[in-house]
Amino acid sequence: MKSRKGTRPEKRSSHVWGNVVIEPEQTASVSLAVTESYSQLTIPIPVVVQRGKEDGPTVFVSAALHGDEINGTGSIRALITENQLCLLKGTLILVPVINILGFDRHSRYLPDRRDLNRCFPGSDDGSLAARMAKIIYEEIVGRSDYGIDLHTAAVRRTNFPCIRGDLSNPEVDRMARAFGCEIILDNVGPDGSFRREATLANCPTIVLEAGEVWKVEPAVVEYSINGIVSVLTELEMVDGLRSDPPFQIVIKKSKWVRASRGGFLRFHVSPGDLVREGSPLATNTSITGVENNFITAPHDAIVLGMTTLPCIAPGDPICHLGFIDEKHKELEKLVKKLPSDGLHGRTSEQLSTNVSVVEPMPHQTLDSPIE
Structure with a gap:
């Protein structure tokens, strides 16, 4: 543009x-x-x-x-x-x-x-x-x-x-x-x-x-x-302190991962989470719990945002990912060391209160088919 x-x-x-x-x-x-x-x-x-x-x-x-x-x-x-x-x-x-x-x-x-x-x-x-x-x-x-x-x-x-x-x-x-x-x-x-x-x-x-x-x-x-x-x-307008985030990353490309089928989601990530290519984002099931398909990340990324509505139709947005091309492993190590009661952890926890985030099933691995 x-x-x-x-x-x-x-x-x-x-x-x-x-x-x-x-x-x-x-x-x-x-x-x-x-x-x-x-x-x-x-x-x-x-x-x-x-x-x-x-x-x-x-x-x-x-x-x-x-x-x-x-x-x-x-x-x-x-x-x-x-x-x-x-x-x-x-x-x-x-x-x-x-x-x-x-x-x-x-x-x-x-x-x-x-x-x-x-x-x-x-x-x-x-x-x-x-x-x-x-x-x-x-x-x-x-x-x-x-x-x-x-x-x-x-x-x-x-x-x-x-x-x-x-x-x-x-x-x-x-x-x-x-x-x-x-x-x-x-x-x-x-x-x-x-x-x-x-x-x-x-x-x-x-x-x-x-x-x-x-x-x-x-x-x-x-x-x-x-x-x-x-x-x-x-801007030297107040005598304060600059915010010092635990890390700072510039995202140049992002993508909404969308549903290919209708169903009822079981989420596996929260806002702010780091995900690797192929890692689980959500499981799409029927309303009685029968698994339809498994949705995974198409790229190393950070979760910028996500839907809070588990009911989906084909094409509905599920997860907004910011692609990370470098330093993903370094960021993972850093984020794991952050205190859960720090601002980053508290924010991720508060923002995910409207979604049920659970661990993926044992059979859902990084080798599972990508939606």
């Missing part, structure tokens, strides 16, 4: 929001009108703006661009109410819910059935989604130098915390590594996505993918806050 240069939105002051002016060392709650209701009522999204003592970069942190992905909303809320950041330089723009219409309906999409995260940079005379995207793009990206957008997996799936970004951009690469996740997925993002268009418009932006929809999961919140603070530390 060819890269292109995006159009930078008109630069807006991060300190002035309508009639509200945020002075150095102040925090203010403001609102951004994004659309109108059927009865012509203005519909705003809440924004918290924190300004440091000295000038510096402006960073936005956003969540619920898909309205049902509220792990990020809970993380930003915790950042506001519990973390009490002492901002030394620059400005922090916190947007706990972007897609307010989807959020109010517990839905990924807008009422016009469009995906807001495919409509950037938006337009003045397009669909509801395009018009909202235009306002958000101009008012958030137009005030910012960097961005962090918090997401989860889609419905009936879960993701192990993973940073996604276009690492060919040096500042995206810098932020992605500073965030401190073990896994970084290197890609430019879909056409029309918020982080792709923001980065093209010279506002380097990364995405955290972590957890499930409709939940605020403690380990995901911990990952999110640690990562945000780590990026702000890297």
Whole structure:
């Protein structure tokens, strides 16, 4: 996919929001009108703006661009109410819910059935989604130098915390590594996505993918806050500590392993697990337990995400694998030494609570046929 240069939105002051002016060392709650209701009522999204003592970069942190992905909303809320950041330089723009219409309906999409995260940079005379995207793009990206957008997996799936970004951009690469996740997925993002268009418009932006929809999961919140603070530390906006993950790997190729037959899954892996080519991912059985087929990894990989729904039809996604070409054995040894009560172990355990993970049967070996 060819890269292109995006159009930078008109630069807006991060300190002035309508009639509200945020002075150095102040925090203010403001609102951004994004659309109108059927009865012509203005519909705003809440924004918290924190300004440091000295000038510096402006960073936005956003969540619920898909309205049902509220792990990020809970993380930003915790950042506001519990973390009490002492901002030394620059400005922090916190947007706990972007897609307010989807959020109010517990839905990924807008009422016009469009995906807001495919409509950037938006337009003045397009669909509801395009018009909202235009306002958000101009008012958030137009005030910012960097961005962090918090997401989860889609419905009936879960993701192990993973940073996604276009690492060919040096500042995206810098932020992605500073965030401190073990896994970084290197890609430019879909056409029309918020982080792709923001980065093209010279506002380097990364995405955290972590957890499930409709939940605020403690380990995901911990990952999110640690990562945000780590990026702000890297940018010298706070006097904090960089997150130091036990390992960090860049994934350039990933694949969803899909079902070839209908059935009922017995899972053998959890999110974040390392798997070797040919190792067991799941067993597909009938609902009475008769084995249909055995599903194995097509490549040395790490489990980026997986379905949480054991009932499958042909073509349904089962497991999202990030391919690892080197250092797999080294990573295996390292991961085995990690404490089970550490963040990595706790996250893997929490994210797999909605699936029954069991050891494969003795006859299911690495030599078993691959689906």
